[in-house]
Amino acid sequence: MPLTLIVCDDHALFREGLTLLLNQQPGWRVLAQAAHGAEAVRLAAELQPDVVILDVAMPTMSGIDAASAIREVAERTRIVALSMYSDAHYRRAMTASGAAAYVLKNEASAELVEAIQVVLRGETYVSPSIARVPLPIPQRRADRDLDLLSERELTVLRLIVEGLRTREIADALGISAKTVETYRARLMQKLGVDNLAGLIRMALRAGLSSPG
Numbered sequence: 001m002p003l004t005l006i007v008c009d010d011h012a013l014f015r016e017g018l019t020l021l022l023n024q025q026p027g028w029r030v031l032a033q034a035a036h037g038a039e040a041v042r043l044a045a046e047l048q049p050d051v052v053i054l055d056v057a058m059p060t061m062s063g064i065d066a067a068s069a070i071r072e073v074a075e076r077t078r079i080v081a082l083s084m085y086s087d088a089h090y091r092r093a094m095t096a097s098g099a100a101a102y103v104l105k106n107e108a109s110a111e112l113v114e115a116i117q118v119v120l121r122g123e124t125y126v127s128p129s130i131a132r133v134p135l136p137i138p139q140r141r142a143d144r145d146l147d148l149l150s151e152r153e154l155t156v157l158r159l160i161v162e163g164l165r166t167r168e169i170a171d172a173l174g175i176s177a178k179t180v181e182t183y184r185a186r187l188m189q190k191l192g193v194d195n196l197a198g199l200i201r202m203a204l205r206a207g208l209s210s211p212g
Contacts (some may be wrong), residue, residue, distance in 0.1 A: 002029045007046065008040035008066070009055040009082065018053060018108065037061030037069075045073035054099070056090055064090075065150040067097035068186075072179075078119040086130045090167060091204040093148045096190045101125035115146055146206045147191050153154075154208070156183040160196070161203050175203055 034040040038061040054062040081099040100119040104127045118125040170177045
């Protein structure tokens with residue numbers, strides 16, 4: 001069985017270069033290319049690839065939101081983030097959204113193949129030039145932490161703040177109760193709280209209003 005991949009980046013020439021690089025690896029096959037995050041999510045759901053290569057900053061849907069969505073529709077797919085940014089905020093956001101690797105774009109030609117091999121072993125990878133810089137313990141700034149959330153996660157959080165129970169949220173969004181529980185657990189992980197009360201307090205501190 002070949003190793004299957006999807007490449008997502010909003011720059012066509014860069015996508016083509018990555019696709020050529022990856023298709024040259026024995027037994028590797030790029031199934032499709034995507035120009036933005038929403039397209040990557042759709043293709044991941046349809047094709048169930050082994051790996052998705054995701055640009056972090058894209059129009060329509062960012063790599064951060066796309067990574068979270070892909071984790072829902074293609075659970076076994078590994079995510080490798082590509083970014084121009086060495087900023088710790090983006091690394092933390094992509095990691096929280098499910099990326100197993102973070103590769104700087106200007107180092108992708110030399111590191112991408114290795115990063116994919118590493119994540120396929122169940123390990124994590126960060127470009128060596130920034131791996132030596134530890135991620136700082138984030139300040140508990142609720143408004144900044146909410147920036148890590150996808151639109152769907154924010155919707156679930158608003159419904160929690162409004163006081164809806166798991167089944168009520170599931171009915172309102174047309175999803176299962178188990179999926180709501182998964183969202184709640186992910187929200188707690190991303191926001192660094194360990195109970196529902198803490199989740200609500202953080203949302204209120206950030207000024208998050210209920211859906212009304």
